[in-house]
Amino acid sequence: MGLIQGFLSMMFGNGRNIIRETAEVFTENAEAGAQRARQVQSQAMQQFGAEFVVPRQGRFDQVMDGVNRLPRPALALGTLGLFVAAMIDPLWFAARMQGIALVPEPLWWLLGVIVSFYFGARHQLKAQSFQREVAATMARVPQVVENINTLERMRADSPGAADPGPDAQLNVAVLRSEENPALQDWKTARSA
Template identity: 55%
Template sequence: MGWLRTIFGAVFGGGRNVIAETAEVFRPNAEAADQRAADAQGAALRQMAAEFGSVQGPWGRFVDGLNRLPRPAMAFGCIFLFGSAMHDPVWFAERMQGLALVPEPLWALMGAIVAFYFGARELHKFRGSSMQKEAARIIAQAPDVARNVATLRALRHDTPGAADPGSDADAALAATREAENPAIEDWRRE
């Protein structure tokens, strides 16, 4: 019986369990792993409570309010653009003609800023020659845009001569012909 006591003493003696210690090399101790995860989560919660749990002053509340503005501002801005396109198409078309002059790399930069703001991790490579090509395209397009804006402004209701029928004689006669209007007839009688 002495030899069994010697073997068991070597394996389990001295407060150690050689089999369990050997097994933990290949598979982590589940109880210890859970304890480490709980400690890490508790530390993260304590850090967040220290950062966000304190009462903020007026400046902190102001900055938090500013941080919450971009998303609703972008959403309401898009809704405003749809409404303005229906309300005043000429005004809207003038603004869109101006946007035609924005270079492609600037659109890419704006898209990246918005994408990063909303959490996307998208980067666009910028090639040195693309800016020169884009600048040449914009310079070539600028006279067309200026002509389009002038044409659009001529269509405004408050522009002198906007209702000019030009060389269309039928339209000129129809515009000068007096039509029957009961309200005007009543007013003339009074």
């Protein structure tokens, strides 16, 4: 018994655990590792928070912070507004989209670069030939103008929207009423 007790006292005596200490040489103590990770995370969060503790100097800083928060909601709400406008007044919307068709391709790329850099993109994929695209856009101007004029003529409130034009037969057909047997039966039944 004394031999076992002596061995156990050598292994675990004096508040030591030789087996645990030997095992920790090869594997990390999970509890101690979690404690170290918590300390590292806590220190990193304190440092990160300290970087953003900047006292605002005045009204200008507050206004600029507000302006920096506007683009994302403005783009989202503006896009939803376009959908609503297309449903409420399709002709008005179509006329505006014809105007957008005149925007040259390089300008679309420039807008894409600005928006992508603002929202964190790191690169652009293609380069554009500016003169070729401007010439192609300018060639579409007469068609776009004609489309806008056609859309304006289609409005119900535009003068002459229901005008049959020089077609005499259509003009007579519009003025002359056709026989309507159901209407005649109704009038007869009503007068009786």
